[in-house]
Amino acid sequence: MRVTFCGTRGSTPAPGLDYTRFGGHTSCVALSHDDEGAERRPTLLLDAGTGLRRLPTLLGDLPFRGTVLLTHLHWDHVQGLPFFRSGDRDDARVTVLLPDQGDDADAEVVLERMMSPPFFPIAPSGLRGEWQFGFVPGDAFATEGFSVVAVDVPHKGGHTVGFRISDGRSSMAYVPDHCPTALGPGPGGIGEYHEGALRLADGVDLLIHDAHLRAEEVEAEGSFGHAAAEYAARLGVTAGARQVALFHHRPERSDAEVERTVCRFAEGPVRVFGAAETLTVAL
Ligand SMILES: [Zn+2]
Numbered sequence: 194m195r196v197t198f199c200g201t202r203g204s205t206p207a208p209g210l211d212y213t214r215f216g217g218h219t220s221c222v223a224l225s226h227d228d229e230g231a232e233r234r235p236t237l238l239l240d241a242g243t244g245l246r247r248l249p250t251l252l253g254d255l256p257f258r259g260t261v262l263l264t265h266l267h268w269d270h271v272q273g274l275p276f277f278r279s280g281d282r283d284d285a286r287v288t289v290l291l292p293d294q295g296d297d298a299d300a301e302v303v304l305e306r307m308m309s310p311p312f313f314p315i316a317p318s319g320l321r322g323e324w325q326f327g328f329v330p331g332d333a334f335a336t337e338g339f340s341v342v343a344v345d346v347p348h349k350g351g352h353t354v355g356f357r358i359s360d361g362r363s364s365m366a367y368v369p370d371h372c373p374t375a376l377g378p379g380p381g382g383i384g385e386y387h388e389g390a391l392r393l394a395d396g397v398d399l400l401i402h403d404a405h406l407r408a409e410e411v412e413a414e415g416s417f418g419h420a421a422a423e424y425a426a427r428l429g430v431t432a433g434a435r436q437v438a439l440f441h442h443r444p445e446r447s448d449a450e451v452e453r454t455v456c457r458f459a460e461g462p463v464r465v466f467g468a469a470e471t472l473t474v475a476l
């Protein structure tokens with residue numbers, strides 16, 4: 194499979210000259226099959242932050258036809274939906290699957306809470322094309338030719354999951370928002386390496402993980418719901434991942450600061466890099 198980072202930022206977009214290398218758009222990752230002869234068009238999107246606006250650069254004039262999996266419903270993971278040009282057109286076909294939020298509302302009604310007047314001019318039903326909305330169907334399912342495992346992860350404010358995705362040959366895990374200290378301090382005080390996190394990351398070719406914080410920030414800011422870069426790297430080592438992409442860069446973290454964070458892991462046993470908007474990784 195091919196994994197393209199369309200938005201790597203957490204919390205809110207970060208425009209400006211200090212953010213050109215790792216990018217300013219919020220969370221969105223595009224997956225495409227890499228079979229010989231396959232057209233390499235993304236058919237599976239992970240989260241719908243403002244990085245969704247990058248899809249026309251991957252699809253050109255073609256419509257998006259595929260599935261969007263949402264880890265949770267915070268603004269930085271959904272605000273790209275109304276600006277999804279490749280999906281908001283008559284010939285698009287989009288399925289959006291989100292974690293149920295523990296109430297009786299159906300999936301489209303849940304999304305309408307953030308996308309409808311007076312907060313936004315239209316509701317999801319106003320998007321052009323064929324759109325379907327549903328909940329993540331259990332902890333293991335198949336979509337768009339990928340097998341998906343969804344595991345609950347601790348975060349803050351709303352039901353959040355992480356995804357593990359395989360095309361039968363390679364695998365990746367996507368855990369953009371994760372508060373491992375919610376389950377205990379763990380080794381070094383940066384959070385527990387709990388069963389769910391280990392299950393998602395076990396032996397994957399690529400672990401994309403929350404690195405909003407640095408270890409020294411966890412004590413003061415860990416309660417905001419995020420993980421440290423050091424946790425992401427150590428989870429990758431513990432779970433036997435081949436490489437770790439630090440993701441969900443906090444909005445004020447400049448390119449130079451992200452680079453300095455990545456340098457902390459230069460001598461480690463697993464490759465660690467900073468997720469950068471437009472980067473494609475072939476697995
Ligand atoms: Zn987030």
Ligand SMILES: [Zn+2]
Pocket residue numbers: 265267348370
């Ligand atoms: Zn979040």
